[in-house]
Amino acid sequence: MVVPTFNEADNLAWIVGRLRAAEPDLHVLVVDDHSPDGTGDIADALAAEDDAVHVLHRAGKGGLGAAYLAGFAWALDAGYDVVGEMDADGSHQPEQLHRLLDALAGADGRGSADLVIGSRYVPGGSVVNWPWRREALSRGGNLYVRLLLGISVRDATAGFRVFRRSALEKIDLASVQSTGYVFQTDLVTRCLHAGLTVREVPIEFIERERGDSKMSGAVATESLRRITQWGISERREQLRRERARRAGRRP
Template structure:
């Protein structure tokens, strides 16, 4: 039986990047489908997504009426993928920072895993075009979440991930309400708590060349506040967690 794979690309003002990413995904993994979830981008990204969907048989589009955040876009994409019967669901940025050429590595790794995280911070992983300040912030954020939530992985905030459909069902997505930076931490923590088989594989993260970053200070603040609250709550009422395998 053929394994059906869907890559979810949340977009907001990615007119300059979207088509290049879609075509690189097709070249790197010709058999995967793509769902673009657009947050009513004012720059015409939604129009471009529709054009690509008309032109390419494996591209689908979901238009959201208002901009409602990265977490909400992924949750909508997950729900769509599960309704359509996909076996594997991949999270990826639409700005080119998650290289489509690394996708086959994630898909090979998930053959023996429930969740695969593309990691910048394991051996073989790297970051390109980031200033030292941003590298330090990302490493510090991962380290803090790793310690507070007892997550035995190096890249806790990375957003290039492949899930089995069964793994998403185990995460009780209906109760997830965090966004952005924090959304990725919460889903990984839930996977650890559920005893899922989680694996890290090295990727190259390339900072966007075109367009503006969506990262804002309030997103980082929200993440650190939520991680602190979760960590304190877990220490007061420990959740039965099993060890997660981490492999470079």
């Protein structure tokens, strides 16, 4: 499980402990972006005490997507067959990780998947302690993503996920340029375009109780801008393909 951190000293030991208790066979990779609050030192101490905890130190704050890309590359190089991602702030509950792993393996009776998303917005999913305006913004953003990109995933911006190794290898991570929160939508779209099976399972998302959120108006605006660009490009490509198809039918 890849856990990116920046100034999560109040949360890291707590969340890693919960992860290891919930899934004893799980390995954890903390990707720290040179946190000035000492998060990296805490991660090193956890790794020294537990062989299943690993740490990747980065030179500075380079964005959520960049941290995940570094973590995915590390995990693939290390030979892991399943690679997950989650926040360090407790908003994603380790005790619900089994839902994602079961769905990936097909143990829920719906067949196996290539990517499983812990979703706030499918039946059974929920958000706890968010102001209604923030939830409305999140739901509206996901609706915008569905309409503009033409995908059916209801929580394309979610950050609680598990991938098969084969899925990450197929979507060409080396070509991913998104570094912020829009990274999540980028990878969902890439998986769908690659013909991979993407499934959502309900989770309870809980707003952080300690530390500061990294989400801001500027981050949200940048994400919407990038998604709009992708949507326009995708619509143009659809029109091009349709014109080519019709031209091929002409006598």
